[in-house]
Amino acid sequence: MALFSPESKKQVRNCLPPLEVCTVRRESLSTEWHEVGRGAFGRVYKARHKHWGIDVAVKVLKENARITERLWSRHIGDIECAIEKVLTILDSTKQQEACKFNYVAVQNSVAEVELDSLTVSDKTMTRNEKAKFVDQNRPALIQRVSHALAIAEELGDMVHNETYSLIQAKEKNQDKVRELYSSTLRSGGEKVKAAFYDALKKHEPSLMQDLEKRN
Known part of the structure; x- marks a missing residue:
């Protein structure tokens, strides 16, 4: 029996941070969690540029995450840490012009290069x-x-x-x-x-x- 229904997967996919951003090791999460977690960074990125604010973005993430209550409670510390890191980057006035480069750096853990x-x-x-x-x-x-x-x-x-x-x-x-x-x-x-x-x-x-x- 699948852990999530197709509808649940769709909702979570649109709100949760991708695994590449989390500090949790991939091996500790199920394949389905990895599947539904993709693409969320883009959602938060759009939210910031629509001026929703950090509090609203976090609220949306947490409310939708109730679908995965068991996994959320197990990894809440790592997920909240990941959310904070993402939002800190997006909210940084110093790096607003380079937010796309920061996105790539976060996804791939690329060290910052002083061009x-x-x-x-x-x-x-x-x-x-x-x-x-x-x-x-x-x-x-x-x-x-x-x-x-x-x-x-x-x-x-x-x-x-x-x-x-x-x-x-x-x-x-x-x-x-x-x-x-x-x-x-x-x-x-x-x-x-x-x-x-x-x-x-x-x-x-x-x-x-x-x-x-x-x-």
């Missing part, structure tokens, strides 16, 4: 543009790069063993970078210069950020 940390150059610069940057900023890079040896190691086989030994033998960072330019970057073409650019982004992030602002 602002990515510069335009990280996402769009071509190999040719990176090479031009390396050429145009040659004087500043020679004077200001402080991790020349680490960058040379990052380039790997692009730097010949003899060149690496020469760089390693230099005492000043300026001389190390100057040697890298004259022995490797000048003849390496766009591919090597682009790799040098990427190595600079990794080992000299503050310097690169400053130079990119100036260009």
Whole structure:
């Protein structure tokens, strides 16, 4: 005998929070509970945008949940916690513009990504543009790069063993970078210069950020 009638399932489906939002482990709930729980986040989302208010949304959820009184009483703590989390996100004035992204994050437990940390150059610069940057900023890079040896190691086989030994033998960072330019970057073409650019982004992030602002 089915736990819920078709009509009961329909009513609960329209009001209960989806399992992805609950802190209850799926294994502890019946297949039917999982089935009727889907799609409710969208209902609450619409309710908030119709200005129903949190109290009304919670009331609707709880009244309809009487159909599943036994399961509600068993998992009320987790369900109320889930409801509160969902409504807190939807009611946040700080994240109103990004509520759709928050919905996806809640459903999939995706960690928040700080997109602002990515510069335009990280996402769009071509190999040719990176090479031009390396050429145009040659004087500043020679004077200001402080991790020349680490960058040379990052380039790997692009730097010949003899060149690496020469760089390693230099005492000043300026001389190390100057040697890298004259022995490797000048003849390496766009591919090597682009790799040098990427190595600079990794080992000299503050310097690169400053130079990119100036260009």
